[in-house]
Amino acid sequence: MKRVEGKVALITGAAGGLGSAAARMLAREGARVVVTDRAAQEAAGRAVAESLGDGQGLFLALDVTREEDWVRAMEATQARFGRLDVLVNNAGMGIPKDVESLSLEEWRLVHAVNLDGTFLGCKHGIRAMRQCGARGSIINVSSQAGLMGVPSLAAYASAKGAVRMFTKTVALHCAEKGYGIRCNSIHPTFIETNMVKALLEASGAPDRAREGMRRSIPLGSLGEPDDVAHGIVYLASDESKLMTGAELVLDGGGTA
Template identity: 80%
Template structure:
């Protein structure tokens, strides 16, 4: 259908999981995609960018916690594709510890990636979108953990809750300034990704942990990366032109309880 034809999107954490699924679906729907990830994942990121088709993908190394990296990524994007229409702030991490076992250093690391990275992305994307005259869409991946208490992943829940409110503030700022830039958050439940696999393995009983995750979802099963990618395409497209400062919840009914 080419729902995002002519748009340029930048995806963080694009070397795998939700990021790579979103990058591929955006490209299938007509977008050019800048795939970004940490330098250590460059080969995976290059492979994702190459899979998007001739001229449709570009890999740029980006540590989302470093402002200089963000500035360089935006410069590369504008130089290569001439504009920026969509930012997917997807990069994230979690440490499965409660308030008593988590160290201050671990707390700061999770917030640096999951919150500071989103702040920097929003800040630099607004500048790039305005510079290229785009009516843009910023999409921040939060989590169901940003809507409900998370005793066993306390830093992750805290950061994702802050992303929810940051999204609303950015949305209102851009709306009141008349920029034509929208900002929304996505709140997934457990999705079949490396992060969920790592969370299950950290329990010492992966099969049991995965079964418990599935039981926590009223629909009875974990989500798939494409479930989130479909939402990304909608929010990136002009179909969602009236949607800003909103929460797109994909949780299999978890928050309806």
């Protein structure tokens, strides 16, 4: 069954990790997918787009912190596919520092990517969906860290918590306006991605840190990118048509 047949999705941070897994799964379920990432990731992003099949993928360079990039991306998406139905605000970054060691510049950078990027995506995604009359779905990738404090990830937890509350605001705004656009957040635990690998390396004792991560998850293992991609497909599909302003928590029981 093609669960998102005929839909057009745009995913940020899609050159690898969660974004590329979501792109491939959405394409398998019938969507055409705009793969976006920073210009420095163009080769990897184009490879993901090309892997989706003939005419099913498109790569666009997009720095989520730059509004002009969002405007160009939406214009290019509509020019190529004629519409936008699904937006996945997935691009993110973290700096493994606590509140005392974090600089103001680092604080602002983490919030710019994780929170400002989500704001700009929602702003311009809503506009694009309204222009084509889509009953769209916006999916904001937050984190388990957006639901609970993480001393060693001060800026990241702050930004992801803000993404959670901003998602609810966007959801209620769209509902009150009668746009037919839903907005939900998704909250993964530690997933086997390059970001988690970098956190492990930064710890200075990656094996011990990995074991600590594993033991913090009651189900006993780190997640895989496809675990999150399955959730994204559900939120993108009409199966979740009654769901807006909600959290989809994929944490192996961590917040329980």
